[in-house]
Amino acid sequence: MTLQELRYVVALADAGHFGHAAEACFVSQSTLSTQIKKLEDYLGVALFDRSLKTVTLTPAGREIVDSARHIIEEANRICEFSKQTRDPMVRSVHLGVIPTLGPYYLPHALPLVHEQFPKLRLLLREEMTPHVLAHLNEGKLDAGLLALPLPDDNPAMETVPLFSEPFFAAVPADHPLAAKQEIHIDELVHAGLFLLEEGHCLRKQALEACQLEGLDNEEIRATSLETLRQMVGMGLGVTLIPALAGMQSHDVGTRVALRPLASPGASRIIGLIWRKRSPVAPTMEALAKFLKNKLPPGTSEQN
Amino acid sequence: MTLQELRYVVALADAGHFGHAAEACFVSQSTLSTQIKKLEDYLGVALFDRSLKTVTLTPAGREIVDSARHIIEEANRICEFSKQTRDPMVRSVHLGVIPTLGPYYLPHALPLVHEQFPKLRLLLREEMTPHVLAHLNEGKLDAGLLALPLPDDNPAMETVPLFSEPFFAAVPADHPLAAKQEIHIDELVHAGLFLLEEGHCLRKQALEACQLEGLDNEEIRATSLETLRQMVGMGLGVTLIPALAGMQSHDVGTRVALRPLASPGASRIIGLIWRKRSPVAPTMEALAKFLKNKLPPGTSEQN
DNA sequence: TAAAAATACTCCATAGGTATTTTAT
DNA sequence: ATAAAATACCTATGGAGTATTTTTA
Numbered sequence: 001m002t003l004q005e006l007r008y009v010v011a012l013a014d015a016g017h018f019g020h021a022a023e024a025c026f027v028s029q030s031t032l033s034t035q036i037k038k039l040e041d042y043l044g045v046a047l048f049d050r051s052l053k054t055v056t057l058t059p060a061g062r063e064i065v066d067s068a069r070h071i072i073e074e075a076n077r078i079c080e081f082s083k084q085t086r087d088p089m090v091r092s093v094h095l096g097v098i099p100t101l102g103p104y105y106l107p108h109a110l111p112l113v114h115e116q117f118p119k120l121r122l123l124l125r126e127e128m129t130p131h132v133l134a135h136l137n138e139g140k141l142d143a144g145l146l147a148l149p150l151p152d153d154n155p156a157m158e159t160v161p162l163f164s165e166p167f168f169a170a171v172p173a174d175h176p177l178a179a180k181q182e183i184h185i186d187e188l189v190h191a192g193l194f195l196l197e198e199g200h201c202l203r204k205q206a207l208e209a210c211q212l213e214g215l216d217n218e219e220i221r222a223t224s225l226e227t228l229r230q231m232v233g234m235g236l237g238v239t240l241i242p243a244l245a246g247m248q249s250h251d252v253g254t255r256v257a258l259r260p261l262a263s264p265g266a267s268r269i270i271g272l273i274w275r276k277r278s279p280v281a282p283t284m285e286a287l288a289k290f291l292k293n294k295l296p297p298g299t300s301e302q303n
Numbered sequence: 304m305t306l307q308e309l310r311y312v313v314a315l316a317d318a319g320h321f322g323h324a325a326e327a328c329f330v331s332q333s334t335l336s337t338q339i340k341k342l343e344d345y346l347g348v349a350l351f352d353r354s355l356k357t358v359t360l361t362p363a364g365r366e367i368v369d370s371a372r373h374i375i376e377e378a379n380r381i382c383e384f385s386k387q388t389r390d391p392m393v394r395s396v397h398l399g400v401i402p403t404l405g406p407y408y409l410p411h412a413l414p415l416v417h418e419q420f421p422k423l424r425l426l427l428r429e430e431m432t433p434h435v436l437a438h439l440n441e442g443k444l445d446a447g448l449l450a451l452p453l454p455d456d457n458p459a460m461e462t463v464p465l466f467s468e469p470f471f472a473a474v475p476a477d478h479p480l481a482a483k484q485e486i487h488i489d490e491l492v493h494a495g496l497f498l499l500e501e502g503h504c505l506r507k508q509a510l511e512a513c514q515l516e517g518l519d520n521e522e523i524r525a526t527s528l529e530t531l532r533q534m535v536g537m538g539l540g541v542t543l544i545p546a547l548a549g550m551q552s553h554d555v556g557t558r559v560a561l562r563p564l565a566s567p568g569a570s571r572i573i574g575l576i577w578r579k580r581s582p583v584a585p586t587m588e589a590l591a592k593f594l595k596n597k598l599p600p601g602t603s604e605q606n
Numbered sequence: 607t608a609a610a611a612a613t614a615c616t617c618c619a620t621a622g623g624t625a626t627t628t629t630a631t
Numbered sequence: 632a633t634a635a636a637a638t639a640c641c642t643a644t645g646g647a648g649t650a651t652t653t654t655t656a
Contacts, residue, residue, distance in 0.1 A: 001378060003306050018611060031647050033612060043385035046582035052442045058582045060388045067381045071374050075304060078370045082346035085363045139355045279349035279361045321636060334622050336637060
């Protein structure tokens with residue numbers, strides 16, 4: 001039994017005439033005749049009564065045409081649905097975002113994305129890098145927005161850098177360092193540098209970016225960038241803050257001063273990641289390309 | 304899009320594994336792979352996510368597999384229904400029967416038919432020959448049970464004789480003719496032969512069977528065999544009655560005597576008729592064959 | 607005679623097979 | 632190294648065509 005055969009049967013039931021039905025199906029009369037007969041033979045049931053002036057359905061044929069109509073209707077629904085889904089930018093994407101980036105980058109990025117791809121539903125989830133990677137592997141996430149490079153280079157994953165985000169020194173507003181135009185790493189270390197707790201990739205990135213291997217003050221750590229900033233404001237020490245998070249603190253508090261670092265290239269790379277052969281791949285490629293062209297202020301492009 | 308492709312998609316959705324799904328469909332893994340891919344290309348939508356350990360449905364795939372399941376279910380219903388309908392003796396047949404035969408033959412035939420073909424539903428309709436033929440042509444009847452030969456020899460119709468039904472003379476019990484073993488036609492005519500009214504084929508058949516061309520007493524006619532018999536019983540004249548109708552009168556009334564006719568072959572042929580290429584043809588052929596082997600008493604076979 | 611459906615015959619697209627390569631574990 | 636899926640290539644079935652015959656009105 002074929003979908004096509006069923007279409008022919010329905011057409012013939014509607015037309016009551018082999019020639020007209022064939023025309024409606026854009027095939028020759030002979031093709032229609034043959035296919036109808038084939039289906040009748042296959043089913044072992046006469047569907048049409050050809051002995052009357054006009055070709056008529058048998059009682060059995062009536063039943064079967066009813067079913068055939070449902071089938072064809074449902075098949076058309078599949079085609080219709082597919083046509084709507086065909087655009088890679090019309091779909092949902094479960095996106096994991098690291099906490100040191102999401103609150104600062106997404107307010108910039110999401111409106112632009114929504115304007116460009118209105119049918120793209122980004123279902124966001126704020127998670128630290130290892131969880132993003134694990135959930136990606138499990139299929140609980142479709143893609144991740146995080147800092148590169150990643151610890152283990154998974155060949156099944158596609159990673160695309162979006163931009164480079166420099167680190168800034170964050171010092172108390174009344175601290176002597178706040179008077180300088182730019183600050184050296186060792187000045188920060190002397191002033192009591194502390195960072196986020198383990199687990200946040202930001203910690204490692206900051207250390208690497210400044211070519212440090214570790215810190216003395218292992219006791220003082222914060223659990224979020226906001227806490228970190230609060231602690232600096234209270235004069236507990238100094239820290240490194242990524243540019244995007246820093247931008248926002250201008251408005252919020254004046255008790256913390258942000259200064260560029262003297263050391264060049266003290267920055268982290270922000271990128272997208274997804275499973276190479278995942279169905280979201282086309283979506284993510286387009287999204288990455290778009291985002292690379294919409295750098296948030298304070299960042300620079302990265303290939 | 305093919306039914307087979309949809310079956311493969313459903314199988315793969317269930318198995319989550321190309322090899323296992325292929326096995327379940329009794330095809331090679333390569334065939335399944337190719338066909339799935341073909342459907343995905345046709346729809347322009349990825350149905351499966353092959354980037355995870357176990358092959359998983361995409362959101363779009365889930366929707367489409369749902370529809371595919373319905374389609375396959377309905378297709379199976381068609382096959383199932385056909386399997387039940389395949390037997391030509393499992394169906395309804397609209398059968399037209401002439402009034403001078405139905406009440407006398409069917410009580411004999413129907414129980415036998417029902418015993419042999421329990422699933423055969425004979426939907427009976429008592430009509431005179433011209434109406435049976437007209438309704439056959441219009442498709443309102445599937446077949447007819449009537450007397451042969453027919454006035455116009457329609458080549459689209461198949462007619463099969465079942466048996467030959469002799470005519471009997473019916474005379475009042477106290478009539479002189481009742482004393483004879485068998486009666487000659489001319490004796491009957493002299494005694495005042497009258498018949499059924501026009502419209503009933505029986506009239507013409509009786510005249511032909513007795514090689515008569517007409518009757519004098521055009522005023523006296525009956526509208527049914529029962530009336531006819533009543534009229535004979537009242538001494539209004541004599542008549543011809545077909546054997547099967549006569550058999551029953553033995554029990555009913557004793558005021559009418561039945562006697563065989565001297566003229567040989569004074570009989571009518573009872574047969575079945577249906578449209579040659581109608582779907583009931585196989586049913587009717589089998590039915591005719593069966594009935595020819597179950598002659599009612601008082602009749603003889605006829606080829 | 608004309609029109610409709612069935613049939614005969616041909617062609618080529620493709621479902622399905624085997625063998626192999628690529629990819630992931 | 633193993634297993635799974637994709638790919639390459641081949642074959643044969645059968646869908647669709649044209650031309651013709653059969654059948655019915």
